[in-house]
Amino acid sequence: MTKREVYYFDDYGEQNTEATIEAAKKAALNLDVKYVVVATASGATGVKAAEAFKGTEMKVVVVTEYAGMAEFKEENRRKLKELGAAVITSTHSFLTPAESISKLHSGYCSENTMIKDVLRRFSQGMKVAAEIVMMATDAGAIPISEEVISIAGTGKGADTAIVVKSCHSDDFFHKERGMEFREIIAMPRKKKFW
Numbered sequence: 001m002t003k004r005e006v007y008y009f010d011d012y013g014e015q016n017t018e019a020t021i022e023a024a025k026k027a028a029l030n031l032d033v034k035y036v037v038v039a040t041a042s043g044a045t046g047v048k049a050a051e052a053f054k055g056t057e058m059k060v061v062v063v064t065e066y067a068g069m070a071e072f073k074e075e076n077r078r079k080l081k082e083l084g085a086a087v088i089t090s091t092h093s094f095l096t097p098a099e100s101i102s103k104l105h106s107g108y109c110s111e112n113t114m115i116k117d118v119l120r121r122f123s124q125g126m127k128v129a130a131e132i133v134m135m136a137t138d139a140g141a142i143p144i145s146e147e148v149i150s151i152a153g154t155g156k157g158a159d160t161a162i163v164v165k166s167c168h169s170d171d172f173f174h175k176e177r178g179m180e181f182r183e184i185i186a187m188p189r190k191k192k193f194w
Contacts, residue, residue, distance in 0.1 A: 004030070004183065007161075012123065012188035014157025017045060020186045021052045021151060024161040027185045028058055028149045031163065035142045037061045039125075039132045039152040043076025043087075049151055049158075050083040060085040061141045063132040066092060090135040115172075123187050125160025128152035130179060134169040142166050144177060149185070154192050161185035 007023045009016045028036055036058050040046035046062035053060050062085050064072050072089070080087055119127035129150035136142045146166045153159045163183035171177040 004185075006184055007186035009159055009186065009188040009190075011190045012125070012154035012159050012192050014153065014155070014159075016159040016186070016188065017048060017153070017157035020153070020158040020161050021049050023186045024049075024149050024151050025052050025056075027161070027163065027183070028053070029056070031147065031149075033058060033147055033149055033163070035059050035061060035136075035146060035148040035166075037063060037129075037132050037136050037142065037148055037150045038158070039063055039128045040072075040076075041065050041156070042071060043073050043080065045151075045153065045156075045158050046085065046087070047076050047079045047083070050080055050085040054083055059142075061136045062087045063135050064089045066090060086141050088136050088139045088141050090139055092131055092135065120191070120193060122184075123160045124154040124192055125152040125158065126162065126187065129160055129162050130164065130181075133164055133166050133179070134172065137166045137168050144168060144171070147182065154188065159186065159188045161187075 036053055038046050038049040040062050050060045062080055116127050129152040133150050144166055148166050150164050151158050151161045165180035167177055167179045172179050
């Protein structure tokens with residue numbers, strides 16, 4: 001049996017960013033993980049995480065939203081490069097052409113929408129944390145079946161951190177190679193549903 005501290009924030013949002021990254025770093029050092037995956041739209045949260053993990057042996061992989069979705073700042077890209085972090089821009093793993101049908105037809109719900117909504121019951125960051133690990137794995141930035149720390153949030157910043165076994169997006173439900181949610185490090189108690 002293992003006993004670990006879990007951070008539960010009263011509310012979601014960017015005010016939890018520093019505490020989430022601190023909790024993730026503590027867990028990463030205890031677990032001796034090799035990879036930390038971080039969601040970021042502008043690059044600011046990615047820079048904060050890369051700075052926090054500087055001097056460790058861990059590889060920080062920063063995952064941005066797909067092209068045209070958000071404004072990733074070049075200054076942050078430069079800082080991340082200086083800090084040795086990898087930057088991945090990719091289509092969201094739970095975003096498929098079927099999602100565009102949901103936008104056109106009220107009441108239509110794809111399998112991906114159901115998966116996203118179930119994960120959002122934990123937190124928006126939980127959905128994003130799972131998604132960015134698959135995006136990073138699909139891009140070759142982390143290997144499959146690797147225990148990683150994933151940091152994400154609700155809107156801006158970070159409020160969720162988990163330990164998860166990596167997988168490709170098409171193996172999400174696979175019996176052996178599928179994603180495993182191993183530990184919750186931090187999560188908001190209050191939720192925001194989109």
